Amino acid sequence: MSSVSADNSGDPPRAREERAALTLLCEVRQGTRPWRMVRLDDLSPQGFRIAWFPNVTTELPLRIRIPGMQLLSAEIRWQSNAAIGCAFAEPLHVAVFDHLVRKANPTF
Template sequence: MKQQRTTKAPPSPREDGERADIALRCEARQGTRPWSLATLGEMSRSGFRISGIPSPLPEVPLRIRIPGFQTLTAHIRWIEGDTIGCEFAQPLHVAVFDHIVRIARGG
């Protein structure tokens, strides 16, 4: 009998929780403040890094708008200088995450 070999492809970033390095302009706001331009950095299905938010308030949810997507809500988990680490209120669906990363990388 012949032995069958099974090979498994390495997990994609979305499957094992890794972050995708991106640089994507979006709009962000907290509460009733006006929308402001910001830059999304690293992103995973569960959260992201963002910069350009004026005077962030850790206790107030952050909303981001990416053209072509519904508004996404997140909670601030840390602030370091101009950079903020956020966790999505609901993890992104795999297809949504893939699409955002593809757009950010020019695809």
């Protein structure tokens, strides 16, 4: 039996290992609301963290357009006064994740 630290975050331990700090400008929307430019500050194959924006609700899925990628869907997992944490509906393929990290941080 393997040992997993209990942190109550709901994220698998692997998500923490593959997390990359980066900065990308992306567009997000919920439902039929207008698209908004936001700063994506943290990315993993399982999800991401973006800067907070007004009128976000955890009940609706979030759509995100990351430059050079297809439209992606995500669920809001948490929010604070400064950020929103989301989980992709379908995790990113590791090659896509690596490409985005290299694109955002060419020296990575």
